Amino acid sequence: MPTIMITGANRGIGLELTKQYLARGAKVHACCRNPEEAADLSALAGDITLHSVDVSNAPSITDLAASVDEPLDIVIANAGVYGKQGADQSFANLDMDGFQFALQVNTFGALRTLQAFLPHIKRGQGKRMVAITSKMGSIDDASGGMIAYRASKTALNMAMCCGANELQSEGIALGTLHPGWVKTRMGGDNAPTTPEESALGLIKVIEGLEPGPKAAFKDFRGDTIAW
Numbered sequence: 674m675p676t677i678m679i680t681g682a683n684r685g686i687g688l689e690l691t692k693q694y695l696a697r698g699a700k701v702h703a704c705c706r707n708p709e710e711a712a713d714l715s716a717l718a719g720d721i722t723l724h725s726v727d728v729s730n731a732p733s734i735t736d737l738a739a740s741v742d743e744p745l746d747i748v749i750a751n752a753g754v755y756g757k758q759g760a761d762q763s764f765a766n767l768d769m770d771g772f773q774f775a776l777q778v779n780t781f782g783a784l785r786t787l788q789a790f791l792p793h794i795k796r797g798q799g800k801r802m803v804a805i806t807s808k809m810g811s812i813d814d815a816s817g818g819m820i821a822y823r824a825s826k827t828a829l830n831m832a833m834c835c836g837a838n839e840l841q842s843e844g845i846a847l848g849t850l851h852p853g854w855v856k857t858r859m860g861g862d863n864a865p866t867t868p869e870e871s872a873l874g875l876i877k878v879i880e881g882l883e884p885g886p887k888a889a890f891k892d893f894r895g896d897t898i899a900w
């Protein structure tokens with residue numbers, strides 16, 4: 674059974690991914706900022722280890738990576754934010770501090786996570802690295818608004834694409850996956866997709882990832898998204 678590292682595991686899509694992987698018998702390293710407050714995560718049965726990680730804090734990730742002394746099959750950089758509370762994300766009034774905040778978590782945080790655990794992935798069998806991105810980061814889909822969020826995911830997508838190219842010769846597959854519009858704190862109550870449906874689809878897509886010259890950019894149904 675695979676060993677998997679997931680960030681943002683205390684709620685939303687990360688919690689559901691953790692739940693479903695555990696139900697399949699996987700060993701999960703579940704990361705969140707405050708494990709002592711993560712009641713839903715702590716209640717899960719199975720082979721789970723909780724870790725305290727803030728992905729916007731580099732030492733927090735490097736310290737964790739140094740403490741995990743086993744190969745990993747899959748790393749999922751899932752933790753993300755829409756942006757800084759109240760920060761303007763329009764072109765005319767883009768709040769640059771807010772933009773930096775989104776970059777710190779969505780771009781640097783995800784890349785820090787994947788970079789820190791690359792040695793563990795190289796030692797593992799599964800050899801899959803996943804960033805939970807968004808269709809909103811697709812330039813093809815740029816319908817306006819939410820510039821900090823969108824651009825932070827676009828930058829992540831580009832880095833993932835180049836990473837796939839760099840790592841394909843080592844048999845490592847990279848995926849930038851859109852979970853759908855999902856009923857979570859981020860997605861809101863009007864979202865049409867449940868976390869259960871999203872996680873089920875994402876797990877299937879992750880299973881099918883192959884090394885290649887570009888990262889796969891797919892949604893939870895396995896449909897390819899234009900960059």
Ligand SMILES: NC(=O)c1ccc[n+]([C@@H]2O[C@H](COP(=O)([O-])OP(=O)(O)OC[C@H]3O[C@@H](n4cnc5c(N)ncnc54)[C@H](OP(=O)(O)O)[C@@H]3O)[C@@H](O)[C@H]2O)c1
Pocket residue numbers: 680681682683684685686687705706707726727728729751752753754778782805806807808851852853854855856857858859860861864
């Ligand atoms: N929901 C959607 O419709 C949707 C659509 C497209 C993409 N996505 C992407 O899916 C991923 C998961 O989103 P979600 O819908 O599950 O959102 P969510 O319910 O708001 O959960 C976000 C998770 O990220 C964690 N997080 C935020 N900042 C962090 C940091 N600095 N360090 C560590 N963890 C941090 C949160 O932890 P705390 O509890 O500590 O804040 C929480 O666990 C995100 O990358 C998001 O961009 C979601």
